[in-house]
Amino acid sequence: MSLAPAPRGWPARPTDAGPLVKICGLTRPDLARAAVAAGADLVGIVHFPPSPRHLDLDAAAAVADAVRGTATVVALVVDADDATLDALVARARPDALQLHGKETPERVAHLAARHGLPVAKALGVATAADLAAAARYDALLVLDAKPPKDADRPGGHGQRFDWRVLDALDPARPFMLSGGLDPESVAEAVATVRPYAVDVSSGVETNRIKDIAKMSAFVAAVRAA
Numbered sequence: 483m484s485l486a487p488a489p490r491g492w493p494a495r496p497t498d499a500g501p502l503v504k505i506c507g508l509t510r511p512d513l514a515r516a517a518v519a520a521g522a523d524l525v526g527i528v529h530f531p532p533s534p535r536h537l538d539l540d541a542a543a544a545v546a547d548a549v550r551g552t553a554t555v556v557a558l559v560v561d562a563d564d565a566t567l568d569a570l571v572a573r574a575r576p577d578a579l580q581l582h583g584k585e586t587p588e589r590v591a592h593l594a595a596r597h598g599l600p601v602a603k604a605l606g607v608a609t610a611a612d613l614a615a616a617a618r619y620d621a622l623l624v625l626d627a628k629p630p631k632d633a634d635r636p637g638g639h640g641q642r643f644d645w646r647v648l649d650a651l652d653p654a655r656p657f658m659l660s661g662g663l664d665p666e667s668v669a670e671a672v673a674t675v676r677p678y679a680v681d682v683s684s685g686v687e688t689n690r691i692k693d694i695a696k697m698s699a700f701v702a703a704v705r706a707a
């Protein structure tokens with residue numbers, strides 16, 4: 483299977499193993515360990531109070547510590563200011579950042595330099611026009627669905643977008659596919675768009691809590707794709 487190469491600073495994929503798997507929104511150390519045992523390569527912690535998956539600094543550090551060295555810990559924030567990110571990075575010591583708000587290319591570059599970490603930048607995608615900004619970002623792109631109107635947060639809604647829109651993306655540009663993926667849909671997604679990584683949150687939950695059987699089924703579906 484030929485997939486996009488690893489972007490700068492992000493882990494390489496083992497040959498022929500398919501895309502890396504990020505499971506985001508882990509809220510407990512035991513569930514984070516279960517995600518890694520299921521085969522997740524990247525584990526996401528959310529630090530954004532409106533999210534039901536928000537972790538304060540102590541909880542974020544506990545989840546990060548539970549999997550440190552066994553997976554890439556990605557701290558997800560939304561339009562966070564410098565003080566918020568300084569505190570999060572100092573306490574949780576993530577391996578990478580995911581910026582899921584309206585961060586500009588300049589802001590992304592500033593944060594990458596300030597923290598010396600690889601950065602992923604999420605873009606909400608509905609049409610090919612939404613990809614126009616992609617070239618301006620020096621970051622791993624996270625291509626996600628746009629949130630529902632009046633949503634209190636820009637991601638984690640289990641909403642999918644039309645993957646055919648990604649035909650308009652530079653084929654040399656690695657990206658992480660997200661938005662409404664689940665164990666049933668992810669194989670088709672991988673076969674259709676051949677991403678560097680896939681990112682899932684609500685699709686591996688039951689009643690808003692990460693479900694170990696669903697996390698295992700998701701990883702197995704990616705590996706078999």
Ligand SMILES: O=C(O)c1ccccc1N[C@@H]1O[C@H](COP(=O)(O)O)[C@@H](O)[C@H]1O
Pocket residue numbers: 506507526528530533534535536558560582624626635636637638639640641660661662663681682683684685
């Ligand atoms: O997970 C959240 O609560 C969240 C909050 C704010 C911004 C992004 C969030 N999650 C990210 O959203 C996408 C899609 O998630 P889903 O699989 O459709 O539920 C993914 O990148 C999550 O990391």
